Amino acid sequence: MTRLQFLSGGAANGIVSRVATGAGLEVAGSFGPVGAMRDKFLAGEACDLVILTHAQIAELTALARVDLLAVSDLGTVQTSVAVRTDAPPVDVSTPEGLRSALLAADAIHFPDPQKATAGIHFAKVLDALGIAGDVASRLHTHPGGLPAMAAVAASSGRPIGVTQATEIVVTPGVRLVASLPSPHGLATVYTAAVSAAAPNASAARAFLARLADSSTLRSEMGFEGAIVRRATRADERAVRELVFSILEHEYAIPPDPAKTDLDLFDLEAHYFARGGMFDVVVDPSGRITGCCGSYATSDEAIELRKMYVHRDLRGQGIGRRLLDRAIAFARGRGSKRVELETASVLKEAIAMYEKAGFVRQAQAPHVERCDRAYAMALS
Structure with a gap:
């Protein structure tokens, strides 16, 4: 079985696993905050495919660190709110509703506010809502969105989580409530590229084509909108x-x-x-x-x-x-x-x-x- 090495934002973990299973491929490498994955890639860690934000892949393209002709978007992902599947309904459709929901939670789980796209953004949202100090003792940060959502699922009480929608929909025990309301929303375009030094370049290009062709699956996994390929x-x-x-x-x-x-x-x-x-x-x-x-x-x-x-x-x-x-x-x-x-x-x-x-x-x-x-x- 061919093994492909990935350095990828956690937002793409679910779709990579699904496409790899369908193609009979083994997935290896790291999935986590895009900032950390970018740093690993630039430091020389070997991989076949790198999946980061559109802007980060453009940066790597300009540096010729990826195959210039093997680049494709996965789609746009909304930073969203999650609760346990057995939790009562929560209304976060307005800034006021989001503020109330966060103040009512006894634990707030989200990814790394230094390296993760959703974590960086959510820390700013807390400041914008004027409640960063009020909820400081209830904030729980995690290495990525997936462990943050796993923590929500495993928690008792009234936990709430914030991360990318694609990380919520693949985590058992949590449900996606809604994306963050305007003007606090964040839509991130994720893009995949074959590394210029890919050990399995041919298989990596074929995998990239499968990702681009999987429109129905991308939608099911939380990716929205048009792609560029x-x-x-x-x-x-x-x-x-x-x-x-x-x-x-x-x-x-x-x-x-x-x-x-x-x-x-x-x-x-x-x-x-x-x-x-x-x-x-x-x-x-x-x-x-x-x-x-x-x-x-x-x-x-x-x-x-x-x-x-x-x-x-x-x-x-x-x-x-x-x-x-x-x-x-x-x-x-x-x-x-x-x-x-x-x-x-x-x-x-x-x-x-x-x-x-x-x-x-x-x-x-x-x-x-x-x-x-x-x-x-x-x-």
Whole structure:
């Protein structure tokens, strides 16, 4: 039986175990607070796959510590509240309700407030609610969310727990009450990547593909929303339909399949074979709702192309996730500059580019339907 080594946030423990069982693989390694897992990885601990937050994987991509083309989101996880399965109903749908529930609990269990995503955030929530001092004697911190939830299940009295939803749903004896209420909620995107030094790289890539394809299971295990993953040849038709529809119906720009958009008919030849990448956004139903590609134009420069997001997903950070991934890829491959061309009518995209640090250039674009050129230097 093939054994895969993981360094992973505890939020992904449940889904990794389920997918590995279905694939006949043995899981080894460490699952715990993402900060601690990142530190272990950077210190050189061997692993095949690393699963951390989107931002942390982008950091490792930029450092070329992971396979630049073997990166995929698992989804978004809400920091949530848990009680024992036999506990009476608790209302945490408002800040006032959450405050009352925490004050009524005789024990509050949560993960490491220094290294764990949920623990760091929940410590801030206690301060924001103005009750950190009131509950200090009842706080119990744990190495991760899973042991925190196990402690809730094993406790008598009126315990309450806070951690990632994915750690609650896999723990016997506890039930998920709800995510933290606005404005105290936290949604964390988790991303998996194959280590650049993976001992079992081929098996790790196959496992990553299984994770990306397990949309129903991801939902059952507490992962929400759209994911970003590497495009395949099977995605090409859907990508073209998305891009052409946005161009025609939103911006009255005719697609150009013979020239400007010819690249969408063969992503392998136009992107991957040219030292580039192409990612797609996939919603929970399996529909492709966004895309972004890039390829090398010289030894020092990489060009960003075909950045599109369906209007239903705009304003949710999807475009920025695509852009972050593309910039990290460029850094990881050693590029000194990212370039792009766009049209003035794409106002939302232009605002995102400029906020990210792209600077408008004086030269005229090469693409006929574009009237602006931008570039960002990578230090």
